[in-house]
Amino acid sequence: MRARVFVTLKPSVFDPQGATVADALHTLGYAAVQGVRQGKYFELDIDAGTPEDARRLASEAADKLLANPVIESYRIEVDSGAAEAVR
Amino acid sequence: MKFAVVVFPGSNGDHDAYHAVRHVLGQDAVFVWHKDTSLQGADAVILPGGFAHGDYLRTGAIARFSPIMREVNRFAEGGGPVLGICNGFQVLLEAGLLPGAMLRNRNVRFQCEHVVVKIEHTDTPFTVGCRQGQLLRMPIAHGDGNYYAEPDVVEGLEKSRRVIFRYATAAGAVTPEANPNGSVDNIAGLCSETRNVVGLMPHPERACELAVGSADGLVLLESVVKSVGQGACATAR
Numbered sequence: 001m002r003a004r005v006f007v008t009l010k011p012s013v014f015d016p017q018g019a020t021v022a023d024a025l026h027t028l029g030y031a032a033v034q035g036v037r038q039g040k041y042f043e044l045d046i047d048a049g050t051p052e053d054a055r056r057l058a059s060e061a062a063d064k065l066l067a068n069p070v071i072e073s074y075r076i077e078v079d080s081g082a083a084e085a086v087r
Numbered sequence: 088m089k090f091a092v093v094v095f096p097g098s099n100g101d102h103d104a105y106h107a108v109r110h111v112l113g114q115d116a117v118f119v120w121h122k123d124t125s126l127q128g129a130d131a132v133i134l135p136g137g138f139a140h141g142d143y144l145r146t147g148a149i150a151r152f153s154p155i156m157r158e159v160n161r162f163a164e165g166g167g168p169v170l171g172i173c174n175g176f177q178v179l180l181e182a183g184l185l186p187g188a189m190l191r192n193r194n195v196r197f198q199c200e201h202v203v204v205k206i207e208h209t210d211t212p213f214t215v216g217c218r219q220g221q222l223l224r225m226p227i228a229h230g231d232g233n234y235y236a237e238p239d240v241v242e243g244l245e246k247s248r249r250v251i252f253r254y255a256t257a258a259g260a261v262t263p264e265a266n267p268n269g270s271v272d273n274i275a276g277l278c279s280e281t282r283n284v285v286g287l288m289p290h291p292e293r294a295c296e297l298a299v300g301s302a303d304g305l306v307l308l309e310s311v312v313k314s315v316g317q318g319a320c321a322t323a324r
Contacts, residue, residue: 009190013235016191016269040144065152068145068181070188071235 001048003058004077007067008039042066051078088315089115091129093159093175095150096121100136100172100292107292108133112308121153130315131168131212132159134175136228136290146189146231147177156182168212168311168320169284173229176276176286185279185286186244187236193269197230201300202267204275204289205255208248211278212320213285216310222259223252223303225289227267232288234270241271252276252287283320 009015015037022036044061048054058076067074090108094101101118108116117127121139126132139150150156156178163169163184171179179185192198206214206221217223236244244250252275256265266273268288276287291304314320 012237013190014193014269016193016195016233020195065144065148068148068188070180070186070237071190 001046001051001054002079003044003046003054005042005044005058005062005066005074006039007042007062007072007074008037009071010073013071054078088130088312089117089128090131090133091117091119091126092133092135093155094118094120095137095139095153097139097141098135098137098174100290103290104133104135104172104292107295107308111295111305112312114312119155121150121155124154124158126158126162131170131311132162134159134169134171134178136173136175139174139178145181146174147181150178151182160184163279163284166281166283166320168314170213170311171286172290172292173288176288177231179284179286184284185277186240187234189231190233190235191231192233198232198267199228200267201226202289203255203257203265204252205259205261207250207253211251211282211285212311212314213307214251214310215314216306220259222255223306224301225291225294225304227289229288232268232270234274236271244277245272247280249277249280250274251278251285252289
């Protein structure tokens with residue numbers, strides 16, 4: 001089973017990389033881009049019986065390692081592609 | 088006294104720290120591999136600069152799970168002096184031994200230069216030999232040194248006098264211009280609630296001899312020798 005974990009900086013945290021990418025897009029003429037937030041994307045192939053089990057394991061992995069709760073939050077999708085807000 | 092210098096795969100300040108302790112300060116030093124499970128009876132621990140585990144995922148994120156970190160935790164809990172330099176500071180943050188996290192430098196550049204930091208408090212094992220307000224010129228070399236913590240955490244740090252180093256101008260003014268990376272409140276380093284764990288982004292071990300441009304960093308290492316010599320640190324061997 002595949003779980004997709006999207007890790008992003010919390011809205012309150014300034015994202016220097018996202019801001020730089022936004023500047024570059026503006027330089028390219030994409031004035032309509034109002035903001036960019038950069039994050040990380042993980043695909044976890046998990047040996048799990050049910051999507052719920054896979055989600056639980058991915059969530060544990062995100063809590064322990066993939067995301068730093070001081071600055072980041074995450075959301076997880078399992079196979080079906082349905083997004084679920086975890087935090 | 089004896090220093091343990093922890094070596095992670097990707098550490099690059101380990102030999103600088105070893106050299107400063109052993110050849111400049113004349114104290115005993117041992118390298119401790121990150122997979123080791125003993126600090127070899129050291130009186131102080133240095134987590135050196137570098138790029139542990141290639142900085143993959145986040146700086147220090149993987150290093151915190153190295154077997155030696157259990158011992159470092161235990162040593163710190165027992166009151167032993169622990170110094171995290173640059174990447175070592177980042178490891179301490181990820182390990183939860185110090186609060187907060189590092190973001191990419193505000194200007195998104197790797198900053199490699201000498202900076203000035205102001206000593207805010209002298210009641211830690213690594214600053215006991217400093218004067219309050221003393222200015223130290225030391226090099227920085229990092230891409231992720233933009234210290235961040237939630238506003239209430241920062242307020243708590245200030246109230247409990249745990250901000251130990253602040254980026255300042257050569258005249259000692261704490262200004263935005265003196266801040267090389269965007270750190271909140273110009274924070275360059277801080278200590279634990281128990282004050283024995285200290286982390287900072289500048290490299291004191293690379294500023295211990297005039298031949299390399301500055302010897303200002305030596306006082307931090309001399310401080311811990313003095314501190315341990317006076318029995319001020321309860322080390323958990």
